[in-house]
Amino acid sequence: MGKRRGRMQEIEVKIEKTEFPSVGISSYNDRKVYVKNTFPGQTIKGRVKKRREGYLELKLQEVLEKAPYEIEAKCPHFGVCGGCSSQNLTYDKQLELLGEEVKTLFEDASVTTGTYEGVTGSVDQFEYRNKMEFTFGDEFKGGELCLGMHMKNQSFGILTVDNCKIVDEDFRKVIKATVDFFKDKDLPYYRVMKREGFLRHLVVRKAKNTGELLVNLVTTTQNDFDVNLYAEVIKNLEFDGTLTSILHTENDSLSDAVIPEKVNLLFGRDYIVENLLGLKFKISPFSFFQTNTKGAESLYSIVRDYMGDSENKVVFDLYCGTGTIGQIVAPKAKKVVGIELIEEAVEAAKENAKFNGLSNCEFIAGDVAETIKHVKDKPDIIILDPPRSGVHPKALEYVIKFDAKEIVYVSCNPKTLVTDLKVLVENGYEIIKTRVKDMFPNTPHGETVVKLIKK
Numbered sequence: 001m002g003k004r005r006g007r008m009q010e011i012e013v014k015i016e017k018t019e020f021p022s023v024g025i026s027s028y029n030d031r032k033v034y035v036k037n038t039f040p041g042q043t044i045k046g047r048v049k050k051r052r053e054g055y056l057e058l059k060l061q062e063v064l065e066k067a068p069y070e071i072e073a074k075c076p077h078f079g080v081c082g083g084c085s086s087q088n089l090t091y092d093k094q095l096e097l098l099g100e101e102v103k104t105l106f107e108d109a110s111v112t113t114g115t116y117e118g119v120t121g122s123v124d125q126f127e128y129r130n131k132m133e134f135t136f137g138d139e140f141k142g143g144e145l146c147l148g149m150h151m152k153n154q155s156f157g158i159l160t161v162d163n164c165k166i167v168d169e170d171f172r173k174v175i176k177a178t179v180d181f182f183k184d185k186d187l188p189y190y191r192v193m194k195r196e197g198f199l200r201h202l203v204v205r206k207a208k209n210t211g212e213l214l215v216n217l218v219t220t221t222q223n224d225f226d227v228n229l230y231a232e233v234i235k236n237l238e239f240d241g242t243l244t245s246i247l248h249t250e251n252d253s254l255s256d257a258v259i260p261e262k263v264n265l266l267f268g269r270d271y272i273v274e275n276l277l278g279l280k281f282k283i284s285p286f287s288f289f290q291t292n293t294k295g296a297e298s299l300y301s302i303v304r305d306y307m308g309d310s311e312n313k314v315v316f317d318l319y320c321g322t323g324t325i326g327q328i329v330a331p332k333a334k335k336v337v338g339i340e341l342i343e344e345a346v347e348a349a350k351e352n353a354k355f356n357g358l359s360n361c362e363f364i365a366g367d368v369a370e371t372i373k374h375v376k377d378k379p380d381i382i383i384l385d386p387p388r389s390g391v392h393p394k395a396l397e398y399v400i401k402f403d404a405k406e407i408v409y410v411s412c413n414p415k416t417l418v419t420d421l422k423v424l425v426e427n428g429y430e431i432i433k434t435r436v437k438d439m440f441p442n443t444p445h446g447e448t449v450v451k452l453i454k455k
């Protein structure tokens, strides 16, 4: 029961459960209440930020009473940094909430999970990330230069996260050396609203199984500072892994995303190589690669298992990125056809197949919704691993027309997953089993794998 305070601006509620993506749920005067960054069992004080007919949205002000299972967060940045959201929960509790949230989405959409196989956790709960994109900025207006993550619940502040615990020591060293180097140089960070400044982002990728490290400094062209001086600093650091690449990406676009308008190689080669399940993968600076390497091995093993017998079958790997899933199943399959939007990733997929001595893989660059029409092969199995927005309705129409016996759907967004599954079920597919795989400990996200067969 909530407690009325002042002019109804602040109320106290007890959180009853969470809904994906881990939003705390309570009730107040018969209205449903949503509060981000809260967990079941907590009593909280929140300020009403949205009031609608059937619900209220609160902004968390204070946790008045902790939940009994809460623990001390490992990272000193936790709570201020906008990255992790649940380091204060035991890992078992994180997995329990993730599983419940995904199952509830299926139930609410009246979509069966088939046999629900539970949640598979990540081997590593810390130091698991193989890629981070850090932003240059300041913690407060006029403060010293910072490099790291956006601050929680703030649109502007940047926090230097040189103690971040979801990356390893090599990442932390690069952050610290980079921010220290540029603090001295008095170069302005890029201000999105003013469209002015030089320093934008720092992208770090590390292949966890090979130890190869890529450092990519992203700036505008508004200053002719010699970035080779920066490369020298990074080259002189001692790493646990091996520094393989230093790149300088020029990005004058107005968007806050990293857009590689021009990429200059400052040291080494412009890619790193990772080993996954006995195969080698070339990862170029901007292509998609699962951000938790050990998690990816486990996820792809689940996919392989869900596919059952791929012996002599034609497999479509739609939204294939650098062709990881397709190549993992290729040794048994008759043929693999992969489709991916990013040309650079497709080039890497082709090279990867050569690297791995696989001659039965074809990778095509293009939008799945458009390209799939022109594919002549007939698939026995279709793997779908779309971005968060799910499978485009046009693409789903073609997927259904192919009439494949089996579909394995891998999703990083269970909300769009259930919408797409509904369409597949309406068109003659049956959901056999579902498993949730945590790839992103300490965050509300996870992957869901579903096996469907044609009835």
Ligand SMILES: C[S@@+](CC[C@H](N)C(=O)[O-])C[C@H]1O[C@@H](n2cnc3c(N)ncnc32)[C@H](O)[C@@H]1O
Binding pocket: 288, 289, 290, 319, 320, 321, 322, 323, 324, 325, 339, 340, 341, 342, 345, 366, 367, 368, 369, 385, 386, 387, 412
């Ligand atoms: C979740 S990732 C999966 C990648 C790959 N299966 C893997 O595990 O590494 C989704 C991929 O879909 C690609 N993509 C996004 N929209 C697309 C579209 N309309 N057509 C084809 N590929 C698309 C993205 O570039 C990204 O590589």
